Amino acid sequence: MAAGLAALLALVGCAGSAGPAATALTTPAGVATVLPTDKPGGTLRVVTDAMPTGDPGWAVTTADRAFARLVSRTLYSYPASADVDSAVVARPDLAVSAPQRSPNGLVITVRLSSAARWDTPTPRRIVANDVARGLKRLCLPPNPSPLRGYFAATIVGFNAYCTELFTKPVEQLKDFIENQSPAGIQVVSNTDIAFHLIRPYTDFVDLLALPEAAPVPVEADDYQPNSPDYLNHLISDGPYHVTSSADGVYSLGKDGQWNRAIDGIRQALPDHITITSGVAAADAQSQIEAGKADITLDSAVPLDRATALFKAADPRLSVPTTGSDLFLTVGMHGPAGAALSDQDVRDALATCVDRIAVVEALGDPPFASAATQLLQPTMTGYSPLDPFPTQDGAGDATTCGDGLAKAPDGPVTELTLLTTDTATDAAVAGALVETFAKVGVKLVVDAKARADFDTAAVSPLQQSWDLALTTVTPLWYGDAGRTVFQPLFDPTWVGQRPVDGGYDAKEVLDTMSVALQAPTPASRAAAWGVLESTVLRDVAVIPLAVLYEPRFHSSSVLSFNQVPSVGTVDPTDLALGPA
Incomplete structure (x- = not known):
């Protein structure tokens, strides 16, 4: 990563495109008035x-x-x-x-x-x-x-x-x-x-x-x-x-x-x-x-009702094309910390998730879409990125199973998933439990009330979980890398952090500093792209979906x-x- 950061510093100021144009803000369910x-x-x-x-x-x-x-x-x-x-x-x-x-x-x-x-x-x-x-x-x-x-x-x-x-x-x-x-x-x-x-x-x-x-x-x-x-x-x-x-x-x-x-x-x-x-x-x-x-x-439209309204092409329904990032944060100090601290094991873990099943649990498009990254199309630095591709995003049971079975201290047979006790988290957790069961891994779901989740999610040295189901809603969506990544990875962040998996983010923070000070849109885009690629390739997080509130x-x-x-x-x- 150090070499990558050096190259980025040389690139700032002469980078290329700031990212593709975004789609329309609202997807109407019917013909506009x-x-x-x-x-x-x-x-x-x-x-x-x-x-x-x-x-x-x-x-x-x-x-x-x-x-x-x-x-x-x-x-x-x-x-x-x-x-x-x-x-x-x-x-x-x-x-x-x-x-x-x-x-x-x-x-x-x-x-x-x-x-x-x-x-x-x-x-x-x-x-x-x-x-x-x-x-x-x-x-x-x-x-x-x-x-x-x-x-x-x-x-x-x-x-x-x-x-x-x-x-x-x-x-x-x-x-x-x-x-x-x-x-x-x-x-x-x-x-x-x-x-x-x-x-x-x-x-x-x-x-x-x-x-x-x-x-x-x-x-x-x-x-x-x-x-x-x-x-x-x-x-x-x-x-x-x-x-x-x-x-x-x-x-x-x-x-x-x-x-x-x-x-x-x-x-x-x-x-x-x-x-x-x-x-x-x-x-x-x-x-x-x-x-x-x-x-x-x-309040968003209840999902079952939103689905019916969408199928009926009701013009009163509106679904945005920006939303909340849903992902798994990998815990480096939890029950399976010895295994998950190994990069090869985390690489295998990244191929385990079935994003199609996750999106189905969330109500299918347009209310959710599969995601392999955290930056969204409107954001500076966005470029399609999938470091661990699988067929149709449905996961790769063979790569997943083989990698977890070859963990240095013995096969990974059980992982603990921390979630909130909301219906949305329960639905996603259910899909993940079924996916991991296919490779012989028991996913133990620890569902907590919001306040208890917030405490458990940010205690890396007393980590009781291996994966945390995390939702981050950006506060803005243009030059927005900071609102996606800083509360997530900056250990000096003042206030509630969404989660802390214990990931060593020093190099990421150095890149973030470059991104936040880059003088042109192109150079900012280049820096945020490098940062996101690093986080994903290190498997600090595993993106699952973007949720769109109807x-x-x-x-x-x-x-x-x-x-x-x-x-x-x-x-x-x-x-x-x-x-």
């Missing part, structure tokens, strides 16, 4: 199980991110577009233009629009200090933002600031937030904010497009982050604000301080929006099909462009017509 798709007006009826708090710093679920599009803005954002190539590129939102970079790339300066206002009783201008406050709040105890790691890994002094903030008594938190800052966040003026980076990372705009980087008003200091109190006192800078709430039903109207002339991202087509909380997925689906609701914030809308909805970074449609982008 010919009615106007930018028609303003009407009331959008939304249902959801849990009502988001509206705190952008903790917008980690699909519902959180969709609600954030209504009431919150960021310096940069991703547009709603039927063209996936457009939808994965961050554009100026509150920023007036692309950021200014210092000659060495270490200082990024962003200028805010002077026209944006908070929806306060006396309208107040959004200023650079609001942006700084939003970022600093990510570290607030007792439950800091799960996504603070991206900023800790990028901005000078951010991690040290978080550590110090976390030690402060509750009564000192507000003063510390308002009067102290990380060394790398500099409020230059009301309109300008400068970020000092640890290295000249080129994907920083994508970080600034996360909801976690949204400005937050000073009034937020008075409420617990991500809490009902935050929602009850929500101050908007988006196109909508909460006008009333009662019995779990929230009414939203247009924010009088917002207009389309100052927001190039959101159309704000509906005049009014109602959000009814406490509606479970099955009930939400029934209500939308009956025309009693238009969309749901937080969404459904009422016949009143005339446009439905899913935004990959949101995970569903942008509610502000929905044109409404007669049912």
Whole structure:
């Protein structure tokens, strides 16, 4: 790998293609409507199980991110577009233009629009200090933002600031937030904010497009982050604000301080929006099909129903072409660690999986597709890659069985698979159990509740498993190598990691550093391609599939462009017509 990295360093700056063009963002299940798709007006009826708090710093679920599009803005954002190539590129939102970079790339300066206002009783201008406050709040105890790691890994002094903030008594938190800052966040003026980076990372705009980087008003200091109190006192800078709430039903109207002339991202087509909380997925689906609701914030279409709707070519069904990576993480220190630490054994292991059976367990295309890599077609560095090909992706029982039988310390006859206790994981685990049984290997499934899985998955020196069924949902889908690989392999990652198999990732991290600093799209693509190839050929992970969450809308909805970074449609982008 060292020689490969040296070659990569020589290549950066003169590499070739950044990857193939992507397919369309949404795969309709039927013929598209010919009615106007930018028609303003009407009331959008939304249902959801849990009502988001509206705190952008903790917008980690699909519902959180969709609600954030209504009431919150960021310096940069991703547009709603039927063209996936457009939808994965961050554009100026509150920023007036692309950021200014210092000659060495270490200082990024962003200028805010002077026209944006908070929806306060006396309208107040959004200023650079609001942006700084939003970022600093990510570290607030007792439950800091799960996504603070991206900023800790990028901005000078951010991690040290978080550590110090976390030690402060509750009564000192507000003063510390308002009067102290990380060394790398500099409020230059009301309109300008400068970020000092640890290295000249080129994907920083994508970080600034996360909801976690949204400005937050000073009034937020008075409420617990991500809490009902935050929602009850929500101050908007988006196109909508909460006008009333009662019995779990929230009414939203247009924010009088917002207009389309100052927001190039959101159309704000509906005049009014109602959000009814406490509606479970099955009930939400029934209500939308009956025309009693238009969309749901937080639930995909139940798989059995999605399958029926797809077969019926129902035009109200929408399936994206970007999704979540599903793969096996190989444990280097588990019960079979002595065998799995051998490269030849891992090479054989990579031929064991029957991806066709896995995809069938997930509901078949278009709801899942077999995958032999982690980068998706929209991502910088993607190029079709399958280091261990098998016939039709169905596995190679002979190569698998022979390789596992020849492990240095004796045949591998049993492996432990760690999963969550979800129905999806259970279905995939069942398919894997059958596949491994064909080569005489007993796959013992250890299904845990989510919290217990999270603990067990990241304890490599106390590893009780050999394989962990892992799902990673990228936070963005363009220059997205960081969001796929860094939380997975960086041992210094701040916050929850998806899994830690104990893989020695030093060379991978060196390559990641090259990729994050590469000056051109082509050189970035080359670096991410080398990184992915290394991870796959080392069999640190075994890709299985990409999962695509189906969404459904009422016949009143005339446009439905899913935004990959949101995970569903942008509610502000929905044109409404007669049912």
